[in-house]
Amino acid sequence: MRNSEIAAILEEVADLLELKGVAFKPNAYRKAARNIREMKQELETYRKKEDLRAIPGVGEAIAKKVEEILDTGSLRYLDELKEELPAGLLQLMEVPDIGPKTAMRLYKELRITNLHELKAAATSHQIRDLKGFGDKSEERVLQGIALLERRSGRMLLGYAYPIAERLRTHVQGAARLKLISLGGSLRRMKETIGDIDLLAGSDDAGRVMDAFASYQDVEEVLERGPTKSVVRLKDGTQVDLRVVKEVEYGAALQYFTGNKEHNVELRSMANDKGMKLNEYGLFRKDNNQVVAREREEDIYRELGLRIMPPELRENRGEIQASIKGLLPKLVEMEDVKGDFHVHSLASDGAATIEEIAYAAKRKGYEYVGITDHSQSLGVANGLSVERLRGNMDIARNIMERVDGVKVLIGAEVEILEDGGLDYPDKVLKELDYVIGAVHSKFKMSEAEMTNRLLAAFSNEHMTILAHPTGRVLEQRGPYLFDKERVFQAAKEGGICLELNAYVERLDLSDLDCIKAKELGARVAIGTDAHSLSQLDYMLYGVATARRGWLEPKDVLNCLPLSELVDILSR
Ligand SMILES: [Zn+2]
Ligand SMILES: [Zn+2]
Structure with a gap:
């Protein structure tokens, strides 16, 4: 291990300590890191002859840690620090200009815990109003995020979807269109998206392209052709719009929705029936006559299939199920009668229980579950038993004032x-239900984590x-445990x-839902x-459940309150 790598580890420790608000220690780590970085000799060699404690700034505690790094290549202390803080907070510091102090302020003052929220805050101009920030720094934050996004190349569903949906609505209205849809992985509601694609059916493509380019958040039109335009939005997101003839809309929509493997399967079915399928339609092979093209369902029907929701089109058995008439009747937003996981102001949420109750009522829910953090999660202001009981009293009080929804x-x-x-x-017995969560010690062995959960x-x-798996999309993989x-x-x-529907988690994943x-x-x-x-x-939770083939009977939220009570009390 080179000195610069060792120094980088110590600097990361310093960042995290600073983020936690620890005094003095961060500077000690920084100083040691700087001195190690500037040493002429590699520490490996130096250590054989001299005591590490002889290096300026390296005292007993830091020397021990450096030895551990030299011996094992990593530092447990660093891993533990990482586990204590929201994973997204670390990612904030990857944005140029955002150091630990700024990250902590964004967390404390605007409750920003990840890049997604930072971007939303910058786009809606909340950053410029913070003391010591301004228009310029807000702009730099956006540029920094765009830079990071290009590096990974994937956008989260929960970030891409609202952008695409707003743009789709705009084009639909401005060009007075009937036929317009999201396309590709976004229409399939995949957890991360490569590009935002829109598809429109119109015999006046010019009018649609004009409507697209006139959207208020378009920064630059990168490409404009007779069938395809590309724009970049102010936040750096790139969006493609394709316009096809009205009669070919169904075929194009089927084709551009994918996924690839699903389409390969359909093409081979077409081939077996003496037909060919492409983005323009389904045709007879012998005389090129059109069999179907205007509507997606016509194409599926002519292939002997019942059309399936886009979320299922992953070639995971949906085609066989369709042939046999065994497609699931997937859960829908209308089936959802409540939400089980909401944080209030008492821990690290931003709304009062009363506000949450009214919001749930507006959504037409029958019930909403308040689930603040427990006592040992200090970073998220977890509730002591006393504060938890106080919260219960508040909730009971609210129940007397708000009717139509059960808190x-x-x-x-x-x-x-x-x-x-x-x-x-x-104390647990006094609660309506308990969500158990792993927020620490992610790096246990598979056997240890399995035993912990059991x-x-x-x-x-x-x-x-x-x-259940602890993953954070694009940031942290799942911890190990015996899933079966x-x-x-x-x-x-x-x-x-x-199924945690938070946009960065979507955990369970679609495949885990299937399992x-x-x-x-x-x-739940x-x-x-x-x-x-x-x-x-x-x-996004419902979308992921749909991708995981879940039906209302598989999802706790689809139960009415009357049936829920027994299950919650087990
Ligand atoms: Zn939570
Ligand atoms: Zn949690």
Whole structure:
């Protein structure tokens, strides 16, 4: 390991300590890092002859850590620090100009915990109003984010979808169009998106292109042709619009929705029937006569299939299911009767319980679950038993004033290292339900993590396992555990697996939903909303559930309140 790499690790420790608001220590780490970086000799060699403690700025504590880095190539202390803070907060610091102090201010003053939220805040001009910021710094933040996004090349569904939907609505109105849709992976509601694609059907392409270019957030028209235009929006997002003839709209929509493997399968079915399928239509091979092209469902029908929702078109058995008439009747937004995972002002949310109750009522929900963090999650202002009981009183009070919606009092309780839960049983018993969550020690071995989760399941108050794999999209992979065993145990214990709909999580993933269903475990969708607007994340939870073939009977949120009570109390 080179000195510069060792220094970088110490500097990261300094950043994180600073982010946590620790005094003095960050400077000590920085100073040691600087001196190590400037040494002429590699530390490996130096250490054989001299004591590391002889390096200026390297005292006992730091010397031990440097030795660990030299011996193992990594530093446990750094891993632990990382686990304590929201993963997204670290990513904020990858934006040029954002150091730990700024990141912490954004977190504390605007409740920004990740890039997605930072971008939203910058786009809606909340950053420029912060003390010490201005138009210029806000612009630099946006440029920095665009830079990072280009690096990974994937956008989160929850970020791309509203942008695309607003633009689609604009073009539809401005060009008075009937036929316009999102395309590609976005129409299939995949968790991350490569490009935003729109598809329109019109015999007056020029008018559609004009409408597209006139959108208020377009910064630059990058390309304009007779059938395709590309624009860049003010936030750096690129959007493609394709315009096809009205009669070819169905074929084009089918083709551009994909996915590729699904389309390959359809083309081969067409071929077997003496037909050929492309973006212009379904044609007879012998005389090129059009068989179908105006509507998507006509194409599927002529191939002997029932049309399936775009979310299923991944060539994961949907074509076989369609042939046999066994397509699932997927869960829909209208089936959702409530949200199980919402944070209030009491922990790290931005709204009061009363505001949440009214927002849930406006959504037409029958119930909403308040689930603030438990005592040992200090970074998220977890609730002591006393504060939790105070929250219960507030909620009961509100229930007397707000009718038409039931406020369930739950908690997002830490699953501790040994699988114990972070409140005593007698407190858990007072709650309507308990979401158990792993927020620490992600790096346990597979066997340890499996045992930890199974031990948590053995607590009779545990109702839902929060974000079961712990992944954070584009930031952190899942932790290791025996999924089959844990899902199986969930089914046997009557514990629901959460589909956390927070845009950065979508955990369970679509494939995990399929597995949960296979093993018979029920799924509970929770938005993990930290503000009222995030209650809208339910859409992405439902979309992911649909991609995972879930039907209303597989999803806890589809139960009316009357049937819910028994299940929650197990
Ligand atoms: Zn959580
Ligand atoms: Zn949460």
